[in-house]
Amino acid sequence: MTTGTTKTLTLARAINEGLRRSLENDPKVLLMGEDIGPLGGVFRVTDGLQKDFGEDRVVDTPLAESGILGTAIGLALRGYRPVCEIQFDGFVFPAYDQITTQLAKMGYRSGGRLQVPVVVRIPYGGGIGAVEHHSESPEALFAHTAGLRVVSPSTPQDAFTMIQEAIASPDPVLFFEPKGRYWEKGEVDLGGRGEGATVLDRARVVRAGTDLTLVAYGPTVATALRAAETAAQEGRSVEVVDLRAISPLDTATVVESVRRTGRCVVVHEAPTYLGSGAEVAARVTEECFYALEAPVLRVGGFHTPYPVAKIEHDYLPSLDRVLDAVDRAFAY
Amino acid sequence: MTDHEAREPARDAASTPPDLPDVTGGPDDAPLLQLVTPAGARVTTPETDAYRDRVAHLDAAALRGLWRDMVLTRRFDDEATSLQRQGELGLYAQAKGQEAAQIGSGRALAAQDYVFPSYREHGISHVRGIDPTARLRLFRGVDHGGWDPTEHNVHLYTLVIGSHALHATGYAMGLQRDGLVGTGDAARDTAVVTYFGDGATSQGDVNEALVFAAVNNAPVVFFCQNNQWAISEPTTKQTRVPLYRRGGGFGIPSVRVDGNDVLACYAVTAEALERARSGGGPTFVEAFTYRMGAHTTSDDPTKYRSRAQEEYWLRRDPIDRLEALLRAEDAWDDAFAADVEAEAEALGERLRTEVRALAAPAGASMFEHVYATPHSVVERESAWFAEYEQSFAEEAAR
Numbered sequence: 001m002t003t004g005t006t007k008t009l010t011l012a013r014a015i016n017e018g019l020r021r022s023l024e025n026d027p028k029v030l031l032m033g034e035d036i037g038p039l040g041g042v043f044r045v046t047d048g049l050q051k052d053f054g055e056d057r058v059v060d061t062p063l064a065e066s067g068i069l070g071t072a073i074g075l076a077l078r079g080y081r082p083v084c085e086i087q088f089d090g091f092v093f094p095a096y097d098q099i100t101t102q103l104a105k106m107g108y109r110s111g112g113r114l115q116v117p118v119v120v121r122i123p124y125g126g127g128i129g130a131v132e133h134h135s136e137s138p139e140a141l142f143a144h145t146a147g148l149r150v151v152s153p154s155t156p157q158d159a160f161t162m163i164q165e166a167i168a169s170p171d172p173v174l175f176f177e178p179k180g181r182y183w184e185k186g187e188v189d190l191g192g193r194g195e196g197a198t199v200l201d202r203a204r205v206v207r208a209g210t211d212l213t214l215v216a217y218g219p220t221v222a223t224a225l226r227a228a229e230t231a232a233q234e235g236r237s238v239e240v241v242d243l244r245a246i247s248p249l250d251t252a253t254v255v256e257s258v259r260r261t262g263r264c265v266v267v268h269e270a271p272t273y274l275g276s277g278a279e280v281a282a283r284v285t286e287e288c289f290y291a292l293e294a295p296v297l298r299v300g301g302f303h304t305p306y307p308v309a310k311i312e313h314d315y316l317p318s319l320d321r322v323l324d325a326v327d328r329a330f331a332y
Numbered sequence: 333m334t335d336h337e338a339r340e341p342a343r344d345a346a347s348t349p350p351d352l353p354d355v356t357g358g359p360d361d362a363p364l365l366q367l368v369t370p371a372g373a374r375v376t377t378p379e380t381d382a383y384r385d386r387v388a389h390l391d392a393a394a395l396r397g398l399w400r401d402m403v404l405t406r407r408f409d410d411e412a413t414s415l416q417r418q419g420e421l422g423l424y425a426q427a428k429g430q431e432a433a434q435i436g437s438g439r440a441l442a443a444q445d446y447v448f449p450s451y452r453e454h455g456i457s458h459v460r461g462i463d464p465t466a467r468l469r470l471f472r473g474v475d476h477g478g479w480d481p482t483e484h485n486v487h488l489y490t491l492v493i494g495s496h497a498l499h500a501t502g503y504a505m506g507l508q509r510d511g512l513v514g515t516g517d518a519a520r521d522t523a524v525v526t527y528f529g530d531g532a533t534s535q536g537d538v539n540e541a542l543v544f545a546a547v548n549n550a551p552v553v554f555f556c557q558n559n560q561w562a563i564s565e566p567t568t569k570q571t572r573v574p575l576y577r578r579g580g581g582f583g584i585p586s587v588r589v590d591g592n593d594v595l596a597c598y599a600v601t602a603e604a605l606e607r608a609r610s611g612g613g614p615t616f617v618e619a620f621t622y623r624m625g626a627h628t629t630s631d632d633p634t635k636y637r638s639r640a641q642e643e644y645w646l647r648r649d650p651i652d653r654l655e656a657l658l659r660a661e662d663a664w665d666d667a668f669a670a671d672v673e674a675e676a677e678a679l680g681e682r683l684r685t686e687v688r689a690l691a692a693p694a695g696a697s698m699f700e701h702v703y704a705t706p707h708s709v710v711e712r713e714s715a716w717f718a719e720y721e722q723s724f725a726e727e728a729a730r
Contacts, residue, residue, distance in 0.1 A: 030509075056509060061544070062540070062543050062544060062547060064536075064540045064543060064544075066498070066536060066537055066540055067498060067537075067540030067541070067543060067544050069498075070495065070497075070498020070499060070501070070502060070537055070540065070541065071498050071499075071501050071502030071505060071541075071544050072502060073498070073499050073502055074498060074499040074500060074501060074502020074503035074504070074505065074506065075502040075503070075505055075506045076502075077481075077487070077499060077502070077503055077506075078502070078503045078505075078506025078507065078510070079506065079510075080506055080509070082502075094536070097492065097495065097537075098495065098498065098537075101492045101495065102490075102492065102495050102499070105476070107701050107702075107703070107704055108476065108701050108702055109476035109477045109488060110476075110477045110481065110488060110701075111475070111477060111700075111701055112700070112701035112704070113477075113480050113481065113482070114481060114488075115704055146702050146710070147702055147703065149703070149707070169704075169705065170704035170705060171703050171704050171705055171707075197705075201707070201708060247707075247709070248707045248708040248709045248710075249708075249709070250708065251708075252708070
């Protein structure tokens with residue numbers, strides 16, 4: 001459906017459109033990664049961009065993730081705004097040193113004299129029947145490093161806006177793309193800047209409710225919304241908050257919600273142990289202590305390596321497991 | 333010899349004698365380019381013609397200038413080491429013995445060229461005019477950096493071994509996109525030099541930098557100071573072949589030079605920079621030298637290397653070699669040397685005063701510049717810390 005500047009796009013296509021606008025608007029923006037040129041990336045997110053912007057701005061790099069990040073930092077020091085694509089979540093680790101010891105700290109160690117506005121796009125999450133290293137959710141590892149912003153869109157509209165704001169940000173941004181939602185469609189307003197830079201650090205209430213707050217981001221927002229709908233049929237009014245950012249966590253929005261609802265369940269695909277849900281739980285406990293009807297519960301991956309595809313449905317926070325947590329929260 | 337083959341300079345018996353301790357038969361036992369012998373005599377072999385041309389313009393005054401650079405770098409090093417021993421610096425990494433490699437290559441740079449050093453390049457910092465006291469802020473523990481990189485075209489010291497080789501390569505790729513390579517305008521064409529050591533050549537990042545530089549034909553010079561020791565590990569723990577041969581495998585022209593010969597280091601760097609600026613791509617330089625001091629002030633070389641080796645290299649001090657050349661060519665000037673000595677004394681005194689005066693920053697400054705734009709977590713923690721500190725002030729006021 002198309003009305004005015006609004007189009008129905010997949011999440012992958014929305015990122016493509018966002019990248020295109022950034023490339024158009026700022027000659028210093030360039031894309032780097034493996035197979036992002038003629039192939040358009042293994043998920044086709046950069047489809048057609050090299051044809052339109054040339055090999056110097058949409059760069060097929062050597063197959064070396066640390067090299068991609070390290071040279072991106074050098075390009076940023078020269079005034080460029082590189083957007084790096086890491087092919088899959090599990091392949092970011094060769095670049096982990098450059099991201100955490102160099103990218104994250106460059107502004108700090110230079111006393112603010114240097115800026116490295118690098119965006120690292122990482123398709124992440126499971127549920128796609130993939131082989132080992134292709135379904136992981138390592139966002140907390142990066143959120144634990146000061147100097148990085150870590151965000152994840154859940155809808156095509158947010159994907160379109162957030163990728164442009166991430167590129168425009170003077171800070172390095174880890175941009176986690178829920179690959180299991182790449183082909184889900186939504187309305188995208190292609191005109192204007194939408195909510196502007198606030199999309200990078202402001203959570204959003206995506207469904208209003210009064211009895212329990214479900215906190216999610218990226219791929220689990222859709223699961224949380226389905227859980228809220230199901231709960232509504234049982235007469236429970238569930239509010240859903242899409243965090244959008246893991247660093248910084250917009251705990252103010254969550255706290256405001258939980259003070260009203262008295263119950264909180266956090267959902268993410270990453271392991272719950274020391275995950276971002278633990279930080280949400282700690283903040284909510286500290287700031288909503290007297291409003292809580294139940295302890296904050298978490299639903300997510302287990303403290304195991306990501307399992308084989310045939311049993312990943314048991315690992316991922318499914319609708320049933322989210323509803324189970326909702327039941328437990330009400331049972332207190 | 334094609335451009336993409338590693339360059340094999342003629343073996344100079346004087347440069348790698350068979351009695352060279354712990355080197356014979358190993359990866360460091362390879363020919364190297366030399367323009368001045370350890371005794372201070374010019375090398376005049378036909379193979380060195382092209383390199384001698386590159387230093388022909390350096391007259392007696394220029395040579396004395398290089399000697400001054402090296403003496404001041406040595407004095408800086410000695411003073412910093414003393415300051416660490418007195419508890420004024422937390423740590424210090426000496427450049428002692430590597431002055432020729434750094435001053436020779438550093439003086440070949442054009443003003444617009446950009447440098448990515450490791451953490452031992454105090455000679456480069458001197459050449460680029462970075463305030464001597466500012467260079468020690470990092471080692472005193474009052475700063476993670478210390479200077480404005482864009483003011484001096486010298487990036488901050490990088491402590492993670494080899495990481496900056498990639499930054500240099502990316503920066504060079506940026507220069508290409510900015511149209512600052514191969515224009516033929518000497519004031520415009522720009523190159524990047526990155527300094528690292530023998531240990532760093534084993535790092536993935538250095539090898540990835542060589543890959544990226546090669547396939548992009550990036551204007552970057554990889555200047556490896558092989559000082560024979562990566563803390564306690566000799567070069568044999570890093571390589572089976574001479575390090576300069578690493579470049580050839582990447583399709584990068586490579587050269588091995590006597591790192592204690594300031595003129596040879598100048599010449600090979602000038603050649604490499606010219607290649608880079610003109611669009612000829614990267615070069616790998618191995619400057620074979622010796623770390624006369626410890627790795628850092630926390631290190632104890634007596635645990636792993638012989639006194640004989642140290643004494644051998646003490647007799648091959650790069651500063652002595654340049655002095656011998658100056659004397660051999662009647663270019664030595666006692667008055668000039670006395671002036672430099674006085675200048676070095678003044679530098680030492682200045683460091684002793686100014687370093688002690690470098691005060692710790694306010695505790696709350698730790699929250700500054702974590703991000704370029706407001707971040708709610710840092711803001712909340714910063715506010716809490718301010719309140720916490722204020723609570724003591726209020727208590728004291730009661």
